[in-house]
Amino acid sequence: MGDCEQFQNIREEFDRHLIDSEQSKKAHFDLCDHYVNRSRFVEKLQYFGTACIIAWLLSTQFKGLLPDGSYLVVIIPIILSLVVAVLSILEPVLKYKESAHLHEKAAKRYHTLWRSCKNWETDFPSSGDAKEAKVAVQQYREQLNDLNRESPHLSAVSWNIINKIRAKSAYNNDVSKYPSELNK
Incomplete structure:
Protein backbone atom coordinates (compact mmCIF):
# COMPACT_ATOMS: atom_id res chain seq x y z
CA MET A 1 0.00 0.00 0.00
CA GLY A 2 1.42 3.37 -1.03
CA ASP A 3 1.77 6.32 1.29
CA CYS A 4 -1.01 8.22 -0.50
CA GLU A 5 -3.47 5.34 -0.19
CA GLN A 6 -2.53 4.75 3.44
CA PHE A 7 -2.85 8.46 4.17
CA GLN A 8 -6.35 8.44 2.62
CA ASN A 9 -7.33 5.49 4.87
CA ILE A 10 -5.96 7.38 7.87
CA ARG A 11 -7.95 10.46 6.84
CA GLU A 12 -11.15 8.37 6.67
CA GLU A 13 -10.49 6.89 10.11
CA PHE A 14 -9.90 10.35 11.57
CA ASP A 15 -13.20 11.45 10.03
CA ARG A 16 -15.01 8.50 11.66
CA HIS A 17 -13.42 9.33 15.02
CA LEU A 18 -14.43 12.96 14.55
CA ILE A 19 -18.08 12.05 13.91
CA ASP A 20 -18.22 9.51 16.75
CA SER A 21 -16.65 11.83 19.31
CA GLU A 22 -18.86 14.74 18.24
CA GLN A 23 -22.09 12.75 18.48
CA SER A 24 -21.13 11.26 21.85
CA LYS A 25 -20.05 14.65 23.16
CA LYS A 26 -23.33 16.30 22.20
CA ALA A 27 -25.38 13.43 23.62
CA HIS A 28 -23.57 13.56 26.97
CA PHE A 29 -23.91 17.37 27.16
CA ASP A 30 -27.64 17.06 26.44
CA LEU A 31 -28.07 14.46 29.17
CA CYS A 32 -26.03 16.59 31.55
CA ASP A 33 -28.36 19.54 30.90
CA HIS A 34 -31.37 17.26 31.38
CA TYR A 35 -30.14 15.98 34.75
CA VAL A 36 -29.15 19.46 35.93
CA ASN A 37 -32.66 20.70 35.10
CA ARG A 38 -34.23 17.74 36.89
CA SER A 39 -32.04 18.33 39.93
CA ARG A 40 -33.01 21.99 40.05
CA PHE A 41 -36.69 21.06 39.78
CA VAL A 42 -36.40 18.65 42.72
CA GLU A 43 -34.62 21.34 44.75
CA LYS A 44 -37.44 23.79 44.01
CA LEU A 45 -39.97 21.19 45.13
CA GLN A 46 -38.04 20.74 48.35
CA TYR A 47 -37.96 24.49 48.95
CA PHE A 48 -41.67 24.73 48.22
CA GLY A 49 -42.47 21.90 50.64
CA THR A 50 -40.37 23.47 53.37
CA ALA A 51 -42.02 26.84 52.75
CA CYS A 52 -45.46 25.21 53.06
CA ILE A 53 -44.52 23.70 56.43
CA ILE A 54 -43.17 27.01 57.72
CA ALA A 55 -46.18 28.90 56.42
CA TRP A 56 -48.54 26.41 58.06
CA LEU A 57 -46.69 26.53 61.36
CA LEU A 58 -46.72 30.33 61.33
CA SER A 59 -50.36 30.54 60.32
CA THR A 60 -51.55 28.17 63.05
CA GLN A 61 -50.41 30.69 65.62
CA PHE A 62 -53.35 32.92 64.72
CA LYS A 63 -56.52 32.21 66.64
CA GLY A 64 -59.65 31.71 64.64
CA LEU A 65 -57.93 30.38 61.51
CA LEU A 66 -59.28 26.91 62.28
CA PRO A 67 -61.80 25.95 64.93
CA ASP A 68 -60.25 24.84 68.22
CA GLY A 69 -59.82 21.08 68.39
CA SER A 70 -60.13 20.66 64.62
CA TYR A 71 -58.53 17.52 63.25
CA LEU A 72 -57.00 19.64 60.44
CA VAL A 73 -54.71 21.28 62.99
CA VAL A 74 -53.17 17.86 63.60
CA ILE A 75 -53.40 16.31 60.12
CA ILE A 76 -52.08 19.12 57.91
CA PRO A 77 -48.66 19.42 59.61
CA ILE A 78 -48.28 15.63 59.45
CA ILE A 79 -49.13 15.55 55.75
CA LEU A 80 -46.82 18.48 54.99
CA SER A 81 -44.03 16.83 56.99
CA LEU A 82 -44.44 13.64 54.98
CA VAL A 83 -44.38 15.60 51.73
CA VAL A 84 -41.13 17.34 52.74
CA ALA A 85 -39.64 14.00 53.84
CA VAL A 86 -40.48 12.39 50.50
CA LEU A 87 -39.13 15.39 48.60
CA TYR A 96 -29.60 13.67 39.24
CA LYS A 97 -26.56 15.72 40.25
CA GLU A 98 -24.29 12.71 40.16
CA SER A 99 -25.58 11.66 36.75
CA ALA A 100 -25.18 15.19 35.43
CA HIS A 101 -21.62 15.32 36.70
CA LEU A 102 -20.72 11.97 35.07
CA HIS A 103 -22.20 13.00 31.71
CA GLU A 104 -20.52 16.39 31.83
CA LYS A 105 -17.17 14.77 32.57
CA ALA A 106 -17.63 12.31 29.69
CA ALA A 107 -18.71 15.10 27.32
CA LYS A 108 -15.63 17.15 28.14
CA ARG A 109 -13.39 14.16 27.49
CA TYR A 110 -15.12 13.55 24.13
CA HIS A 111 -14.70 17.24 23.36
CA THR A 112 -10.95 17.00 23.94
CA LEU A 113 -10.72 14.02 21.58
CA TRP A 114 -12.96 15.77 19.07
CA ARG A 115 -10.66 18.80 19.00
CA SER A 116 -7.64 16.55 18.50
CA CYS A 117 -9.35 14.77 15.61
CA LYS A 118 -10.53 18.08 14.16
CA ASN A 119 -7.00 19.46 14.07
CA TRP A 120 -5.06 16.38 13.01
CA GLU A 121 -4.29 17.68 9.52
CA THR A 122 -2.34 20.55 11.10
CA ASP A 123 0.06 17.99 12.58
CA PHE A 124 0.15 15.77 9.48
CA PRO A 125 -0.36 17.97 6.41
CA SER A 126 0.86 15.58 3.72
CA SER A 127 1.08 11.91 2.83
CA GLY A 128 4.78 12.08 3.69
CA ASP A 129 3.68 12.03 7.34
CA ALA A 130 1.70 8.81 6.92
CA LYS A 131 3.73 6.79 9.43
CA GLU A 132 3.34 9.39 12.17
CA ALA A 133 -0.33 9.88 11.29
CA LYS A 134 -0.85 6.11 11.53
CA VAL A 135 0.52 6.12 15.08
CA ALA A 136 -1.67 9.09 15.98
CA VAL A 137 -4.85 7.55 14.56
CA GLN A 138 -4.14 4.35 16.48
CA GLN A 139 -3.73 6.37 19.68
CA TYR A 140 -6.99 8.22 19.00
CA ARG A 141 -8.71 4.88 18.35
CA GLU A 142 -7.51 3.59 21.71
CA GLN A 143 -8.52 6.82 23.42
CA LEU A 144 -11.99 6.64 21.85
CA ASN A 145 -12.34 2.99 22.91
CA ASP A 146 -11.34 3.91 26.46
CA LEU A 147 -13.84 6.78 26.50
CA ASN A 148 -16.62 4.55 25.23
CA ARG A 149 -15.81 2.00 27.93
CA GLU A 150 -15.53 4.51 30.80
CA SER A 151 -18.40 6.85 29.93
CA PRO A 152 -21.94 6.37 31.19
CA HIS A 153 -23.88 4.06 28.91
CA LEU A 154 -26.34 5.74 26.56
CA SER A 155 -29.27 3.35 26.61
CA ALA A 156 -32.34 3.48 24.41
CA VAL A 157 -34.07 5.42 27.19
CA SER A 158 -31.21 7.93 27.22
CA TRP A 159 -31.47 8.38 23.45
CA ASN A 160 -35.22 8.93 23.78
CA ILE A 161 -34.50 11.69 26.31
CA ILE A 162 -31.83 13.17 24.03
CA ASN A 163 -34.17 13.11 21.02
CA LYS A 164 -36.95 14.79 23.04
CA ILE A 165 -34.55 17.49 24.21
CA ARG A 166 -33.41 18.12 20.66
CA ALA A 167 -36.97 18.13 19.31
CA LYS A 168 -38.21 20.61 21.93
CA SER A 169 -35.45 23.13 21.45
CA ALA A 170 -33.98 24.40 18.28
CA TYR A 171 -31.10 22.00 18.87
CA ASN A 172 -27.97 23.99 19.40
CA ASN A 173 -25.21 22.80 17.11
CA ASP A 174 -22.59 24.76 19.01
CA VAL A 175 -19.83 22.20 19.39
CA SER A 176 -18.13 24.06 22.20
CA LYS A 177 -21.21 23.93 24.43
CA TYR A 178 -20.32 23.49 28.06
CA PRO A 179 -23.11 23.54 30.66
CA SER A 180 -22.57 25.49 33.79
CA GLU A 181 -20.58 23.74 36.46
CA LEU A 182 -22.59 21.90 39.04
CA ASN A 183 -22.42 22.92 42.67
CA LYS A 184 -20.96 20.00 44.51
Whole structure:
Protein backbone atom coordinates (compact mmCIF):
# COMPACT_ATOMS: atom_id res chain seq x y z
CA MET A 1 0.00 0.00 0.00
CA GLY A 2 1.42 3.37 -1.03
CA ASP A 3 1.77 6.32 1.29
CA CYS A 4 -1.01 8.22 -0.50
CA GLU A 5 -3.47 5.34 -0.19
CA GLN A 6 -2.53 4.75 3.44
CA PHE A 7 -2.85 8.46 4.17
CA GLN A 8 -6.35 8.44 2.62
CA ASN A 9 -7.33 5.49 4.87
CA ILE A 10 -5.96 7.38 7.87
CA ARG A 11 -7.95 10.46 6.84
CA GLU A 12 -11.15 8.37 6.67
CA GLU A 13 -10.49 6.89 10.11
CA PHE A 14 -9.90 10.35 11.57
CA ASP A 15 -13.20 11.45 10.03
CA ARG A 16 -15.01 8.50 11.66
CA HIS A 17 -13.42 9.33 15.02
CA LEU A 18 -14.43 12.96 14.55
CA ILE A 19 -18.08 12.05 13.91
CA ASP A 20 -18.22 9.51 16.75
CA SER A 21 -16.65 11.83 19.31
CA GLU A 22 -18.86 14.74 18.24
CA GLN A 23 -22.09 12.75 18.48
CA SER A 24 -21.13 11.26 21.85
CA LYS A 25 -20.05 14.65 23.16
CA LYS A 26 -23.33 16.30 22.20
CA ALA A 27 -25.38 13.43 23.62
CA HIS A 28 -23.57 13.56 26.97
CA PHE A 29 -23.91 17.37 27.16
CA ASP A 30 -27.64 17.06 26.44
CA LEU A 31 -28.07 14.46 29.17
CA CYS A 32 -26.03 16.59 31.55
CA ASP A 33 -28.36 19.54 30.90
CA HIS A 34 -31.37 17.26 31.38
CA TYR A 35 -30.14 15.98 34.75
CA VAL A 36 -29.15 19.46 35.93
CA ASN A 37 -32.66 20.70 35.10
CA ARG A 38 -34.23 17.74 36.89
CA SER A 39 -32.04 18.33 39.93
CA ARG A 40 -33.01 21.99 40.05
CA PHE A 41 -36.69 21.06 39.78
CA VAL A 42 -36.40 18.65 42.72
CA GLU A 43 -34.62 21.34 44.75
CA LYS A 44 -37.44 23.79 44.01
CA LEU A 45 -39.97 21.19 45.13
CA GLN A 46 -38.04 20.74 48.35
CA TYR A 47 -37.96 24.49 48.95
CA PHE A 48 -41.67 24.73 48.22
CA GLY A 49 -42.47 21.90 50.64
CA THR A 50 -40.37 23.47 53.37
CA ALA A 51 -42.02 26.84 52.75
CA CYS A 52 -45.46 25.21 53.06
CA ILE A 53 -44.52 23.70 56.43
CA ILE A 54 -43.17 27.01 57.72
CA ALA A 55 -46.18 28.90 56.42
CA TRP A 56 -48.54 26.41 58.06
CA LEU A 57 -46.69 26.53 61.36
CA LEU A 58 -46.72 30.33 61.33
CA SER A 59 -50.36 30.54 60.32
CA THR A 60 -51.55 28.17 63.05
CA GLN A 61 -50.41 30.69 65.62
CA PHE A 62 -53.35 32.92 64.72
CA LYS A 63 -56.52 32.21 66.64
CA GLY A 64 -59.65 31.71 64.64
CA LEU A 65 -57.93 30.38 61.51
CA LEU A 66 -59.28 26.91 62.28
CA PRO A 67 -61.80 25.95 64.93
CA ASP A 68 -60.25 24.84 68.22
CA GLY A 69 -59.82 21.08 68.39
CA SER A 70 -60.13 20.66 64.62
CA TYR A 71 -58.53 17.52 63.25
CA LEU A 72 -57.00 19.64 60.44
CA VAL A 73 -54.71 21.28 62.99
CA VAL A 74 -53.17 17.86 63.60
CA ILE A 75 -53.40 16.31 60.12
CA ILE A 76 -52.08 19.12 57.91
CA PRO A 77 -48.66 19.42 59.61
CA ILE A 78 -48.28 15.63 59.45
CA ILE A 79 -49.13 15.55 55.75
CA LEU A 80 -46.82 18.48 54.99
CA SER A 81 -44.03 16.83 56.99
CA LEU A 82 -44.44 13.64 54.98
CA VAL A 83 -44.38 15.60 51.73
CA VAL A 84 -41.13 17.34 52.74
CA ALA A 85 -39.64 14.00 53.84
CA VAL A 86 -40.48 12.39 50.50
CA LEU A 87 -39.13 15.39 48.60
CA SER A 88 -35.91 15.36 50.61
CA ILE A 89 -35.15 11.75 49.65
CA LEU A 90 -35.79 12.29 45.93
CA GLU A 91 -32.35 13.70 45.13
CA PRO A 92 -30.32 10.97 46.88
CA VAL A 93 -32.50 8.27 45.32
CA LEU A 94 -32.63 9.71 41.79
CA LYS A 95 -29.01 10.96 41.83
CA TYR A 96 -29.60 13.67 39.24
CA LYS A 97 -26.56 15.72 40.25
CA GLU A 98 -24.29 12.71 40.16
CA SER A 99 -25.58 11.66 36.75
CA ALA A 100 -25.18 15.19 35.43
CA HIS A 101 -21.62 15.32 36.70
CA LEU A 102 -20.72 11.97 35.07
CA HIS A 103 -22.20 13.00 31.71
CA GLU A 104 -20.52 16.39 31.83
CA LYS A 105 -17.17 14.77 32.57
CA ALA A 106 -17.63 12.31 29.69
CA ALA A 107 -18.71 15.10 27.32
CA LYS A 108 -15.63 17.15 28.14
CA ARG A 109 -13.39 14.16 27.49
CA TYR A 110 -15.12 13.55 24.13
CA HIS A 111 -14.70 17.24 23.36
CA THR A 112 -10.95 17.00 23.94
CA LEU A 113 -10.72 14.02 21.58
CA TRP A 114 -12.96 15.77 19.07
CA ARG A 115 -10.66 18.80 19.00
CA SER A 116 -7.64 16.55 18.50
CA CYS A 117 -9.35 14.77 15.61
CA LYS A 118 -10.53 18.08 14.16
CA ASN A 119 -7.00 19.46 14.07
CA TRP A 120 -5.06 16.38 13.01
CA GLU A 121 -4.29 17.68 9.52
CA THR A 122 -2.34 20.55 11.10
CA ASP A 123 0.06 17.99 12.58
CA PHE A 124 0.15 15.77 9.48
CA PRO A 125 -0.36 17.97 6.41
CA SER A 126 0.86 15.58 3.72
CA SER A 127 1.08 11.91 2.83
CA GLY A 128 4.78 12.08 3.69
CA ASP A 129 3.68 12.03 7.34
CA ALA A 130 1.70 8.81 6.92
CA LYS A 131 3.73 6.79 9.43
CA GLU A 132 3.34 9.39 12.17
CA ALA A 133 -0.33 9.88 11.29
CA LYS A 134 -0.85 6.11 11.53
CA VAL A 135 0.52 6.12 15.08
CA ALA A 136 -1.67 9.09 15.98
CA VAL A 137 -4.85 7.55 14.56
CA GLN A 138 -4.14 4.35 16.48
CA GLN A 139 -3.73 6.37 19.68
CA TYR A 140 -6.99 8.22 19.00
CA ARG A 141 -8.71 4.88 18.35
CA GLU A 142 -7.51 3.59 21.71
CA GLN A 143 -8.52 6.82 23.42
CA LEU A 144 -11.99 6.64 21.85
CA ASN A 145 -12.34 2.99 22.91
CA ASP A 146 -11.34 3.91 26.46
CA LEU A 147 -13.84 6.78 26.50
CA ASN A 148 -16.62 4.55 25.23
CA ARG A 149 -15.81 2.00 27.93
CA GLU A 150 -15.53 4.51 30.80
CA SER A 151 -18.40 6.85 29.93
CA PRO A 152 -21.94 6.37 31.19
CA HIS A 153 -23.88 4.06 28.91
CA LEU A 154 -26.34 5.74 26.56
CA SER A 155 -29.27 3.35 26.61
CA ALA A 156 -32.34 3.48 24.41
CA VAL A 157 -34.07 5.42 27.19
CA SER A 158 -31.21 7.93 27.22
CA TRP A 159 -31.47 8.38 23.45
CA ASN A 160 -35.22 8.93 23.78
CA ILE A 161 -34.50 11.69 26.31
CA ILE A 162 -31.83 13.17 24.03
CA ASN A 163 -34.17 13.11 21.02
CA LYS A 164 -36.95 14.79 23.04
CA ILE A 165 -34.55 17.49 24.21
CA ARG A 166 -33.41 18.12 20.66
CA ALA A 167 -36.97 18.13 19.31
CA LYS A 168 -38.21 20.61 21.93
CA SER A 169 -35.45 23.13 21.45
CA ALA A 170 -33.98 24.40 18.28
CA TYR A 171 -31.10 22.00 18.87
CA ASN A 172 -27.97 23.99 19.40
CA ASN A 173 -25.21 22.80 17.11
CA ASP A 174 -22.59 24.76 19.01
CA VAL A 175 -19.83 22.20 19.39
CA SER A 176 -18.13 24.06 22.20
CA LYS A 177 -21.21 23.93 24.43
CA TYR A 178 -20.32 23.49 28.06
CA PRO A 179 -23.11 23.54 30.66
CA SER A 180 -22.57 25.49 33.79
CA GLU A 181 -20.58 23.74 36.46
CA LEU A 182 -22.59 21.90 39.04
CA ASN A 183 -22.42 22.92 42.67
CA LYS A 184 -20.96 20.00 44.51
